[in-house]
Amino acid sequence: MRRLLPRRALTLAALSAVLTGFPPAVPGGVPASATAATASVTAEVSGRGPSAAPPSATSGSVPSATTPSATVPSGPSATAPSASWTGPLSARGRYIVDAAGNRFKLKSANWGGAQGSWTGSGDSADAANHHAGENSHQLPLGLDRTPLSTLLADFHRLGLNSVRLPFSNEMIHTTAPVPDSAVAANPQLRGKTPLEVYDAVVAALTGDGFAVILNNHTITARWCCGLDGNERWNTSQTTARWVDDWAFMAARYRNDKRVVAADLYNEVRRTILDDPNWGGGDNHDWFAAAQQAADRILTRANPDLLIVVEGINWTGVPADGLPHDRPTLTPARTLSHTLLRSGKLVYSAHFYGFTGPRHSGATGTGETHDPRYQDLSRDELYRVLREQAFFVTDGGTHHTAPLWVSEFGTGAGETGTKARAWFTHFTDHLAAEDADFAYWPLVGWSGDRKGDDFALLRYDTTGRRSGILDAGDWRTKDWRKLVDAPARSGPVAAGARWNMLTLDHADAVRSLRTLAQGDWDPGARKGVCPDGQRLIGLAHTGGRGLCTDTATGDLRAAGDTHTVVRDERYVTGGDWATGYTKLECPGGRFLIGYSLRGAAVSAALCVPARERLTNAGHTVWFDRGDDRPHGNPGGEFAHGRYKGQCGSGEYAAGIAYTRRIGSIASPDALLCRPL
Numbered sequence: 001m002r003r004l005l006p007r008r009a010l011t012l013a014a015l016s017a018v019l020t021g022f023p024p025a026v027p028g029g030v031p032a033s034a035t036a037a038t039a040s041v042t043a044e045v046s047g048r049g050p051s052a053a054p055p056s057a058t059s060g061s062v063p064s065a066t067t068p069s070a071t072v073p074s075g076p077s078a079t080a081p082s083a084s085w086t087g088p089l090s091a092r093g094r095y096i097v098d099a100a101g102n103r104f105k106l107k108s109a110n111w112g113g114a115q116g117s118w119t120g121s122g123d124s125a126d127a128a129n130h131h132a133g134e135n136s137h138q139l140p141l142g143l144d145r146t147p148l149s150t151l152l153a154d155f156h157r158l159g160l161n162s163v164r165l166p167f168s169n170e171m172i173h174t175t176a177p178v179p180d181s182a183v184a185a186n187p188q189l190r191g192k193t194p195l196e197v198y199d200a201v202v203a204a205l206t207g208d209g210f211a212v213i214l215n216n217h218t219i220t221a222r223w224c225c226g227l228d229g230n231e232r233w234n235t236s237q238t239t240a241r242w243v244d245d246w247a248f249m250a251a252r253y254r255n256d257k258r259v260v261a262a263d264l265y266n267e268v269r270r271t272i273l274d275d276p277n278w279g280g281g282d283n284h285d286w287f288a289a290a291q292q293a294a295d296r297i298l299t300r301a302n303p304d305l306l307i308v309v310e311g312i313n314w315t316g317v318p319a320d321g322l323p324h325d326r327p328t329l330t331p332a333r334t335l336s337h338t339l340l341r342s343g344k345l346v347y348s349a350h351f352y353g354f355t356g357p358r359h360s361g362a363t364g365t366g367e368t369h370d371p372r373y374q375d376l377s378r379d380e381l382y383r384v385l386r387e388q389a390f391f392v393t394d395g396g397t398h399h400t401a402p403l404w405v406s407e408f409g410t411g412a413g414e415t416g417t418k419a420r421a422w423f424t425h426f427t428d429h430l431a432a433e434d435a436d437f438a439y440w441p442l443v444g445w446s447g448d449r450k451g452d453d454f455a456l457l458r459y460d461t462t463g464r465r466s467g468i469l470d471a472g473d474w475r476t477k478d479w480r481k482l483v484d485a486p487a488r489s490g491p492v493a494a495g496a497r498w499n500m501l502t503l504d505h506a507d508a509v510r511s512l513r514t515l516a517q518g519d520w521d522p523g524a525r526k527g528v529c530p531d532g533q534r535l536i537g538l539a540h541t542g543g544r545g546l547c548t549d550t551a552t553g554d555l556r557a558a559g560d561t562h563t564v565v566r567d568e569r570y571v572t573g574g575d576w577a578t579g580y581t582k583l584e585c586p587g588g589r590f591l592i593g594y595s596l597r598g599a600a601v602s603a604a605l606c607v608p609a610r611e612r613l614t615n616a617g618h619t620v621w622f623d624r625g626d627d628r629p630h631g632n633p634g635g636e637f638a639h640g641r642y643k644g645q646c647g648s649g650e651y652a653a654g655i656a657y658t659r660r661i662g663s664i665a666s667p668d669a670l671l672c673r674p675l
Contacts, residue, residue, distance in 0.1 A: 022036040031281040041123045057560035063554035083161070083209030087257030088176045088304035094393035094494045096306070096436060099257070101494075105487050106404055108154070108162040108213065108438035109456060113141035114198055115166035115266075116221025120228055131223040133450030137182035137195040138221050140173045140201050142443040144184045144367045146202070146463045151443065152208045153446035154457055157469055159483035163210050164406055164438045166217035167198060168230075169237060171312075174221075185463060199252075206258035213308065213438075214249055215406075216242075223268045225313070233265045233289055234277055243293050262297055263406065264290050267313035269349060275315040278331035279446060281505030286312060291337055299512070308404060309337060310348045311389065313501035318360035320368050325358055328388040329403075334639035336399035337492040338499040338510045338547075342530050346436075347399075350407035357384050358539040368445050376421035382427055390433060397635030398500040398546065406432060407440040411453040412473050420474070431485035439479075444619035453468035496550035496648075503543030503596060510547075511592065513560050514605070517674065520564050521595040524602040528593035532556070535591040535652050537645035538667045539638035540622050543596055546637040550648045552675055555590060563589060565604040576619045577669050579657035584671060588613055591652040600665035601657040610652075617653060617673035620644040646672035 059310060062399035063634045086099040098104045133143060142151055155163070178197060183189040189197050205212050219237055227631045228482045229236040246262060253259035266552040268276045268286045277525065278287040294307040303409035311332070316324030328349045339345050354359040354376035360368070373381060392403050408430075410423045431436050444455025446466055451458050456479070469474050501508040508527040509515055520526070529535050529547035532554040537546030549555070565583045578580065585606035593605030622644030629647050637643070644667070646652050654671030655665075 006532070008666075017474075019443070035508070041117050059252070066089035071624065083258075084159075084516045085209075085211075087211070087260050089211065089260040089306055091345060091402050092307065092343065093395055093400055093495050095488065095492045096210045097492050103487070103492050104161075104211070105434070105489075106162045106211070106213075106436035106438065107160055107483055108164050108211075108404075108406070108436070109158070109160055109165045109442035110166065110407065110438055110440045111140045111201075111443055112136070112166050112217075112441045113139050113443075114201075115168045115193065115215075115217035115224065117223055117409050118221060119223050120226075124165065126617065127450070132444065132452040133448075134445050134452060135182075137178050138174060139178060139182055139197050140165065140443070141441075141445070142457075142459055143186050143189065143201075144182050144403075145445075145459045146185050146465075148186055150205045150463070151457075154465065154469065155210065155442070155567040156208075158456060160442075161209075161211060161437075162213060162260070163205055163442070164213045164215050165198070165202065165205070166215045166216040167249070168221050169216070169242070170219065170221045171195060171198065172245055172248065172605055185588055189408055199521070202259060204514060209258075211258055211260045212253075212256075212262050213261040213263050213306075213406075214253070214259065215308075216246065216249075216268040217264060225544075227268065227272055227396070229620070231269050231271045232284065232286070233268070233293075234283065235271060239283070239289055242289075243296050246293050247296050247301040250297045250305055254302045254304070257304065259305070259338060261308050261346065261349065262293075263308035263310070264293055266310065268310065269314040270316065276312050278327070279313060279335045279502070279504060283523050286503075287331070287337070291339075294337070295342075298344060298358065298657055304343055305344070307337075307339060307344050308348050308406070310350070310406065313350065314360060318362060318366050318368050324360070324368070326355065326388070329392055329519050330388055332392060332399045334636050335502060336401075336500060338398075338508070338530060340510055340512055340515075340530070342497060342532065344498075346402045346404050347389070347392045348404045348406040350393075350440075351385070351389075351405060351412060351426065352408060353410060353419050353426070357388065366469070373426075374416075374418040382429055385429060390435075393433075393435075395495065396498065396633055398498045398637050400498065402436060404436040404438065406438040408437070409440045409454045410475065412455075412467065412475060414474075423475065424478050427482045431482050434485070435489050464539035473621050479521045496548060496552070497530075497533060497632040499533060499547045500634075501529065501543075501547060503527050503545075503663070508545075509593070514562070515520070516595065517560055517562070517598075519560070520593075520605060521603045522630060524595035524597050526605075528605060529600060530610075535593065536648075536650070537634065537637060537652075538594065538622070538630070538645060538655065538670060540644070541599060541664075541666050542638055542641045543599075544638035544643075545594065545640065545647060546634050547592075548634060548648070550633070552651075555609050555611070555675075556592070556652065557608040557636060559608075562592075562607055565605045565606055566602075573615050573617075576617065576654070577670050579659045579660075580656040580668060581665075582654055583672070587615065589653075591655070594655060594667070596666075598664075600659075601655060601667055604655050606653075613651065613653075614673050614675075617650075617671050619631050619667065620646060620670045620672050623668040644670045646670060647674075 055195040062293040117130040118124045127135040188197045222228045257351045288308045305580040309331035312327040356372040444452035446458035447460035510530045512527045514528045533549045570586045571584045583604040589606040595602040622642045628645040650672045656669040
């Protein structure tokens with residue numbers, strides 16, 4: 001979201017106001033281990049209808065799974081024509097597909113407001129103290145001046161098929177009804193809480209054929225994104241509370257298959273003193289927190305939802321000479337998410353012309369001499385966009401996923417040559433890349449010197465519309481080019497999958513079938529491939545692994561039989577690693593997992609194959625360097641470590657290690673056999 005930055009002296013307060021990234025002044029608990037987070041794989045049911053109370057503001061708990069699931073409320077657009085797609089949505093390679101396997105390109109916009117609009121200073125009841133003078137009352141904007149049916153009709157005219165719908169954790173827990181004035185154009189919503197209005201908006205959107213992406217935008221009902229208590233998912237609440245709220249929201253709309261995704265958190269960024277990280281294993285680890293929330297949602301609340309993980313928006317202090325950066329998705333190149341349910345991961349990133357690869361977006365105080373995106377040439381911009389985000393759409397890697405650019409935008413009143421050129425270049429790139437997108441924001445106010453100039457649609461107090469559908473908006477040409485651009489459609493074949501395992505700080509048991517059978521090596525750190533995949537690569541140190549289903553699809557036989565191998569009893573085909581301890585799968589079985597105690601190999605996990613396996617093979621050594629197939633299929637899964645990997649047409653049948661003097665008994669070799 002764009003942010004509002006007042007000019008000020010560089011006091012401590014000023015420093016705290018510029019640490020996380022801002023536009024010009026005009027508009028503007030430690031994660032548990034994967035095993036602990038997913039120990040129960042039974043469905044978690046919210047047990048609340050739309051009028052019921054949210055999770056307790058003190059306990060943060062969710063109800064037991066003993067009552068019926070939440071009923072989706074009917075909205076004012078229930079008679080609108082239905083769309084030609086069926087949920088739920090899934091990911092296949094770089095594309096999102098519907099329930100029939102057909103491409104579903106997210107052509108979205110952000111209908112903001114429910115996340116809050118107060119800027120954090122002054123009387124919150126005074127609209128002047130809200131972003132752009134728009135007091136949203138924790139509701140999607142525009143409900144005070146335009147009927148829902150009219151709003152949705154205008155959304156269709158824009159060419160949208162989906163809406164990112166922000167909310168705050170505070171909104172979930174607010175029990176006071178909204179003011180009548182906040183829903184003046186929609187009197188059927190009077191007397192409802194903000195969450196109940198959110199319910200009605202969700203139902204109206206999905207009833208009208210739109211896909212809805214739930215977006216946890218903020219914790220408190222304050223305008224994002226400075227130092228506002230909303231920097232991280234757990235800045236002003238615990239990670240456990242955040243996960244509980246997500247379980248509640250995911251289960252609440254479980255029966256509506258056009259509620260398609262959980263966008264976990266918006267623009268994770270620095271607090272005054274601390275940066276978020278991607279894989280650090282501490283209370284600021286966004287990678288681990290996203291994995292924890294995803295596991296809870298997909299196993300116990302709503303297994304149908306896509307999980308949207310945004311990159312890190314800002315680290316460091318925006319001052320010349322001090323480290324600062326906008327990492328976005330770059331860490332995913334070497335550390336990507338492996339969800340318990342395959343085909344549910346979507347990565348996202350935000351781009352505005354006034355920010356930059358290392359520019360916070362500030363003007364004046366907090367501004368550095370780093371270039372903004374709008375300062376880059378067209379070719380430089382496209383190179384940076386690829387480095388920061390678009391690389392995730394590359395096929396054949398562990399980080400391959402759809403990329404959703406879930407925020408970008410510019411002002412209708414923008415006159416700057418560079419800013420206008422950036423918008424044209426950026427929308428050109430989105431169109432050329434056939435990228436999924438969501439403009440910020442969709443709805444704003446107009447009149448009485450109030451309103452967000454960036455909004456696609458603006459409405460005055462009488463409901464009169466202005467904006468991109470009306471004459472005089474310079475953005476219209478670029479918008480129409482974007483929404484009407486040629487795009488892949490029709491069936492998308494399921495391709496080979498690659499996923500990485502990381503035992504850096506916790507277990508990485510990514511198999512629901514294995515989890516259901518309990519702890520197969522108590523006390524050890526365990527990595528197990530997702531269901532349907534086999535282990536194909538290991539790192540010499542660090543505990544990383546690589547999984548795939550390439551060339552075979554799901555190789556595993558029916559049933560849940562597995563064998564834990566701790567010694568050499570199954571080595572019957574010859575000494576393939578002389579002088580080393582060899583953990584070899586029994587005949588007809590292949591590797592899906594491994595465990596470590598410290599750095600030392602503890603056990604191997606093998607399962608039977610659905611077809612006959614060959615016994616001849618070869619040894620891949622990686623104790624003194626990499627030994628991987630040409631082209632490194634699957635991508636860099638253990639950056640800075642020696643790695644061994646079987647060929648794409650092979651399976652791994654054994655792990656070798658040594659306890660000789662000077663060794664730490666970490667993996668040294670793999671036994672690879674042709675399929």
